[in-house]
Amino acid sequence: MSQDNTVISVFSSHDAADEAVKELSQNDFDMTKLSIVGKGYHSEEHPVGFYTVSDRIKSWGTTGAFWGGI
Template sequence: MDIKNSPAYIYNTHLEAEDAIRSLSKSGFDVKKLSLIGKGYHSEEQPIGFYTTGDRIRSWGGNGAFWGGIWGLLMAPAVFFLPGFGLLAMAGPVVTALVAALEGAMVVGGLSAIGAALSQIGVSDKQIIKYEMALKVDKYILMVHGNADDLAHAHSVLADAVAAT
């Protein structure tokens, strides 16, 4: 049975988030049960882009190598422009929740689109505010999905990482 309220870890940099994902992968955790959300870019002189070639996602720009590598591991990569957040890159089951929230006009009750998606997967209102604030200051949110054993496995791997739940 999958746990509806998925725990999330907040990372200050894309390197910290990538290290956490790679640690989970090396431990045998199914990385398809992870979601990652972050801005993944900063203003710079060079162009920023994301595109698909067949079944591969290609990207370039300041953190293009990071997102390209992460998208090779996680499922359902996507990029959205969301009011209040700007351009957000994400991958994993949270993408499906965001698309459902946008298509179903679930963005009600003062929630942002990302807040509606997080609510749909069982994140509490208090945690939604925390995660939205983290995204607004360019942090990365790594969410773990799955059953109780999956969550315990991920927690044991990430316990030593520089992250806060």
């Protein structure tokens, strides 16, 4: 049986949340498993990174090519 682990954190400022994300990233946390919900987000800010559909296709494409080759 699979067991999912969930952690929820609340930060008082955007800077505190940003610092936590940077720390997770520097400690090899799988950023594809991170979700952030907030308010007052401005598009001129620069997030640490995004996991996009393109990234998913690249990842699945290489896996699919491997299994297809077998």
